[in-house]
């Protein structure tokens with residue numbers, strides 16, 4: 110046995126010696142780099158039999174071999190794994206580097222490619238031009254410090270003053286009295302009133318609800334400057350054709366304390382239906398008045414095995430299929446495709462054993478917005494570098510990757526909306542009609558399923574299904590509230606009357622009480638708030654059959 114296996118080894122070595130061209134073919138070729146906003150996309154020719162690839166980055170001028178592996182490319186990053194691409198991020202924008210890529214077959218590294226080099230793009234905005242030269246605290250400190258509330262307000266006011274395209278409004282105050290600001294951005298200037306904006310295409314970026322997940326907030330502050338001063342054809346076209354609403358921080362108290370909840374400990378992303386807190390109340394009233402067609406909600410998630418950018422759409426079964434489907438298309442068609450081209454790894458939230466997340470709670474903004482007939486998604490930027498981004502033990506590198514990938518995602522959401530404006534409008538019109546007719550069943554909880562894509566694929570590991578509970582078929586005609594119920598408060602919140610009004614739910618007097626008809630735009634939300642059997646009702650009204 111020994112001599113035979115020894116012979117086989119010798120034979121294999123001879124074959125390798127005889128076939129140097131075959132060994133050479135394991136080296137990555139065709140490496141190219143193109144620069145993005147805070148990231149660099151590397152692309153190369155695939156190597157037959159490669160298990161994965163390592164991406165090495167070396168400062169310009171330093172000897173090759175002294176750099177670090179900043180990325181590990183795996184086939185399930187992309188919908189088109191035969192055209193590998195990796196978005197390197199985590200460097201200081203404007204610095205110059207050399208990159209090399211090598212395949213690994215099993216655990217065995219192959220030869221590195223020839224290097225490519227380039228200067229990365231600097232932070233947006235000419236340092237010599239007033240307005241454009243504004244920088245957040247996070248940018249000024251090279252990502253060492255997050256932007257404080259005080260710096261956010263100063264930067265916001267300065268941007269407002271410097272750009273004709275920007276108007277800043279205060280939409281409410283936190284429990285501790287911090288202003289909740291919103292950038293309203295349009296070209297050449299934003300439309301003058303909420304009504305005018307409501308009557309025209311509008312996108313909403315909600316940047317920070319969990320105070321300890323700050324990367325989308327940093328991204329939003331930078332993005333506001335890019336939209337305020339960008340003079341490229343794309344930016345002008347976007348802003349000629351839509352209003353962009355950016356709410357950097359609804360949870361200013363939680364951000365200042367670096368905690369998930371607000372100052373009372375309430376998780377605000379479990380309060381978007383009940384509106385017990387002033388922060389969620391303010392956002393709901395704004396949504397009622399401005400009626401965005403497309404909405405983004407920014408988060409971070411702690412699964413180090415997941416993709417760079419777990420995303421998800423509204424799944425509650427009371428969301429009209431047209432709006433659910435268009436939101437799903439934003440993620441599965443637009444983000445998976447463009448992300449793959451640019452080297453970003455999207456996947457459905459809950460992917461790679463992420464646990465019981467991404468379900469149907471109407472308290473979560475992703476779902477609430479769907480119930481409000483809005484095409485919607487959440488982003489859950491992977492909080493740690495994980496095995497595919499091994500150089501993120503340095504906190505600034507980790508923060509830059511998350512922030513610039515959030516900016517990329519938000520820009521993609523705007524591009525998607527611009528491209529599909531008519532389709533989105535049609536999906537929303539259909540949704541509103543379906544809700545007003547009130548003919549289809551409603552449920553208290555339960556999700557549209559997310560079918561898995563065949564592996565390897567960003568969609569190979571979707572979140573779990575949630576079977577429907579409390580099916581009302583046929584749906585009720587409405588709910589009757591007593592005067593006392595209508596005026597009642599919950600945990601120190603505002604009265605039910607005010608919270609229904611903040612959503613835009615219509616009510617009418619009936620006898621000594623109030624009737625809430627199901628035949629209205631927000632039908633899907635009504636039983637979740639007013640049925641005593643719902644999972645988290647606001648008040649237990651009397652269900653009225655048709």
Ligand SMILES: [Zn+2]
Pocket residue numbers: 319322378407408409
């Ligand atoms: Zn979150």
